[in-house]
Amino acid sequence: MKKVSINDIAARLGVSPTLVSLALNGKGKEYRIRDEICKKVLDMAAELNYQPNTIAKGLRTGKTQTLGVIVADIANPFFGRLCREIETEAELMGYKVIFCSSDEDATRSKRQLEMLLQSQVDGLIISPPVGSNEQIQFLADAGFPYVLIDRYFPDIDSNFIIVDNFEASFNATNFLISKGYKRIGFLTINEDLVTMHNRTEGYLTAINNSDLKIGDTLLTKLPFSHDGKDVRQAIMDLLQREGKIDALIFSSSKIGLMGLEAIADIPLKVPQDIAIVSFDDPDSFKICFTPISAIAQPLSEMGKRSVQLLVQQIKKRKKTETTEKVVLKTEFIVRKSC
Amino acid sequence: MKKVSINDIAARLGVSPTLVSLALNGKGKEYRIRDEICKKVLDMAAELNYQPNTIAKGLRTGKTQTLGVIVADIANPFFGRLCREIETEAELMGYKVIFCSSDEDATRSKRQLEMLLQSQVDGLIISPPVGSNEQIQFLADAGFPYVLIDRYFPDIDSNFIIVDNFEASFNATNFLISKGYKRIGFLTINEDLVTMHNRTEGYLTAINNSDLKIGDTLLTKLPFSHDGKDVRQAIMDLLQREGKIDALIFSSSKIGLMGLEAIADIPLKVPQDIAIVSFDDPDSFKICFTPISAIAQPLSEMGKRSVQLLVQQIKKRKKTETTEKVVLKTEFIVRKSC
DNA sequence: CTGAAAGCGCTTACAG
DNA sequence: CTGAAAGCGCTTACAG
Numbered sequence: 001m002k003k004v005s006i007n008d009i010a011a012r013l014g015v016s017p018t019l020v021s022l023a024l025n026g027k028g029k030e031y032r033i034r035d036e037i038c039k040k041v042l043d044m045a046a047e048l049n050y051q052p053n054t055i056a057k058g059l060r061t062g063k064t065q066t067l068g069v070i071v072a073d074i075a076n077p078f079f080g081r082l083c084r085e086i087e088t089e090a091e092l093m094g095y096k097v098i099f100c101s102s103d104e105d106a107t108r109s110k111r112q113l114e115m116l117l118q119s120q121v122d123g124l125i126i127s128p129p130v131g132s133n134e135q136i137q138f139l140a141d142a143g144f145p146y147v148l149i150d151r152y153f154p155d156i157d158s159n160f161i162i163v164d165n166f167e168a169s170f171n172a173t174n175f176l177i178s179k180g181y182k183r184i185g186f187l188t189i190n191e192d193l194v195t196m197h198n199r200t201e202g203y204l205t206a207i208n209n210s211d212l213k214i215g216d217t218l219l220t221k222l223p224f225s226h227d228g229k230d231v232r233q234a235i236m237d238l239l240q241r242e243g244k245i246d247a248l249i250f251s252s253s254k255i256g257l258m259g260l261e262a263i264a265d266i267p268l269k270v271p272q273d274i275a276i277v278s279f280d281d282p283d284s285f286k287i288c289f290t291p292i293s294a295i296a297q298p299l300s301e302m303g304k305r306s307v308q309l310l311v312q313q314i315k316k317r318k319k320t321e322t323t324e325k326v327v328l329k330t331e332f333i334v335r336k337s338c
Numbered sequence: 339m340k341k342v343s344i345n346d347i348a349a350r351l352g353v354s355p356t357l358v359s360l361a362l363n364g365k366g367k368e369y370r371i372r373d374e375i376c377k378k379v380l381d382m383a384a385e386l387n388y389q390p391n392t393i394a395k396g397l398r399t400g401k402t403q404t405l406g407v408i409v410a411d412i413a414n415p416f417f418g419r420l421c422r423e424i425e426t427e428a429e430l431m432g433y434k435v436i437f438c439s440s441d442e443d444a445t446r447s448k449r450q451l452e453m454l455l456q457s458q459v460d461g462l463i464i465s466p467p468v469g470s471n472e473q474i475q476f477l478a479d480a481g482f483p484y485v486l487i488d489r490y491f492p493d494i495d496s497n498f499i500i501v502d503n504f505e506a507s508f509n510a511t512n513f514l515i516s517k518g519y520k521r522i523g524f525l526t527i528n529e530d531l532v533t534m535h536n537r538t539e540g541y542l543t544a545i546n547n548s549d550l551k552i553g554d555t556l557l558t559k560l561p562f563s564h565d566g567k568d569v570r571q572a573i574m575d576l577l578q579r580e581g582k583i584d585a586l587i588f589s590s591s592k593i594g595l596m597g598l599e600a601i602a603d604i605p606l607k608v609p610q611d612i613a614i615v616s617f618d619d620p621d622s623f624k625i626c627f628t629p630i631s632a633i634a635q636p637l638s639e640m641g642k643r644s645v646q647l648l649v650q651q652i653k654k655r656k657k658t659e660t661t662e663k664v665v666l667k668t669e670f671i672v673r674k675s676c
Numbered sequence: 677c678t679g680a681a682a683g684c685g686c687t688t689a690c691a692g
Numbered sequence: 693c694t695g696a697a698a699g700c701g702c703t704t705a706c707a708g
Contacts, residue, residue, distance in 0.1 A: 018680080060684050398685080
């Protein structure tokens with residue numbers, strides 16, 4: 001496959017590569033190139049099936065029209081759908097995207113960040129793992145265009161798109177309280193992510209504002225690395241407390257999926273034995289043994305806004321002085337599980 | 339963010355860029371550069387936090403260490419997990435990847451293919467939509483490295499990785515027959531994809547080899563564009579045939595998910611009212627009202643093999659004369675739905 | 677209206 | 693052992 005370049009077209013036509021470049025880029029008018037010549041160039045390009053080499057262009061212009069995205073795992077339904085939204089919006093705005101899954105591992109994300117920077121991406125959308133603070137600080141200091149998504153670091157001034165996790169958690173907990181549930185458990189992970197922290201705080205605040213005298217006794221934090229067995233064990237523990245739980249909130253779809261598998265296996269009947277609410281809203285919750293009430297995040301808006309915010313930043317020549325912090329609302333979808 | 343180049347290092351050290359390039363690429367020994375100089379270069383690179391510009395390298399060498407992937411939709415659990423496997427294996431082999439979702443639209447995939455080619459990807463992994471035959475033929479004619487995945491075009495000699503869809507479908511149908519089900523429906527889409535075709539053939543062959551005298555009367559093909567309502571309607575139709583269906587096979591997880599939602603809504607009890615088997619095995623099938631028996635594809639192996647096969651092709655300088663056609667086995671996972 | 681020249685940041689013969 | 697030069701395929705002042 002011999003690739004045809006701008007020079008080939010120029011040679012065939014006996015004109016300069018400059019002219020070909022100008023004509024091809026629609027700058028014919030601007031540079032007052034004769035229409036007739038312009039047309040000849042376009043025709044020849046079509047005839048030779050000319051495909052511009054975008055990396056050569058990128059090297060010259062310093063813009064690659066490529067975005068880098070780092071999320072925890074593109075196979076996870078939450079991030080997969082988010083990535084899809086990002087892809088679609090990016091395509092609309094003329095960007096392609098390189099996706100990376102960090103597995104919430106700061107070492108991996110650091111390697112991926114370096115790779116993306118070396119690939120000369122124009123900007124980054126990142127869901128930063130615990131411990132990646134310096135990586136983000138580096139971007140901030142360098143004035144490199146980036147947008148954080150799903151989480152942020154309170155001590156680093158960044159553009160970010162998140163949802164109001166505190167409120168979502170607070171409302172869901174209050175909903176359960178209003179339904180008469182007395183012993184409401186909360187299952188989360190022991191991480192320093194603000195996202196998870198805020199979800200826990202929302203739950204605890206609702207509990208402490210209520211007449212339920214349970215404090216944080218039904219709050220369980222799973223270790224950072226956990227699997228289905230750990231989740232099952234945690235649920236068993238909550239069931240064996242004096243006055244076992246009558247409702248349980250999962251702080252993410254990942255935990256929720258594992259938790260529901262355990263619950264089906266124990267088995268417990270939902271909502272008779274236990275009421276369930278989970279963060280996120282993967283397809284599975286709709287066809288679950290009992291459809292699960294869910295705190296759905298506005299994935300489409302999150303994806304779109306993050307790309308828009310990023311591209312806006314890329315386009316701006318001077319470093320932006322003020323960062324934009326977008327906090328979106330979640331939607332509480334009540335199904336039969338409570 | 340001033341980027342530091344090989345020339346900056348050379349200037350600082352008073353040596354030539356050639357030397358720096360050689361040292362940085364570990365060719366010091368090969369070119370008998372003094373160890374001492376090599377070390378100085380490496381130290382200076384570290385000190386200046388030098389990041390090689392991979393697109394400049396790509397322009398010069400003709401290799402970008404980038405793979406292009408086109409699937410139907412990265413948010414679809416099947417393709418999302420497949421992409422994740424591809425990402426991981428590609429990273430291991432030193433490649434980054436640009437993912438595109440074609441939505442099974444040949445016009446979109448054509449645009450994406452052009453974009454990827456213009457981006458100088460070293461190779462492509464494609465799940466080609468109906469009607470994209472010429473796009474694939476073009477790659478084949480050009481001798482461009484590519485691997486098809488999940489489907490292929492019988493009349494184009496390509497490398498591909500698929501599963502044995504006929505056998506999977508044949509076995510699953512026979513399993514239902516052996517369990518005593520008499521009126522086994524099959525819900526698929528009216529597409530010309532071999533994958534879907536083979537699944538249908540497997541079903542029909544099993545039915546026709548049996549004593550069940552149903553022929554293709556319980557085979558329903560949905561229109562190319564279908565939504566939950568169409569699926570629901572199709573199931574209602576099958577239930578209203580004289581001697582309604584007692585078992586139903588879904589030919590993909592996408593249809594399965596919509597079908598199960600309809601079944602929960604009608605409502606039908608699984609497996610009492612109807613037994614269910616579905617192709618693919620998303621998480622949701624495990625926590626479904628009744629866990630669903632599934633035909634699981636070896637996603638990890640598919641992803642890994644496709645990358646390996648592709649990279650092997652890229653590395654080979656001469657065009658490969660023989661293509662490799664990999665047909666993997668599926669795993670039939672029996673759960674409570676039948 | 678059009679072209680020659682420089683340069684983006686690399687690598688790779690080639691020469692000495 | 694090391695450097696000068698060319699070139700990958702573009703774009704962009706600059707000159708005429």
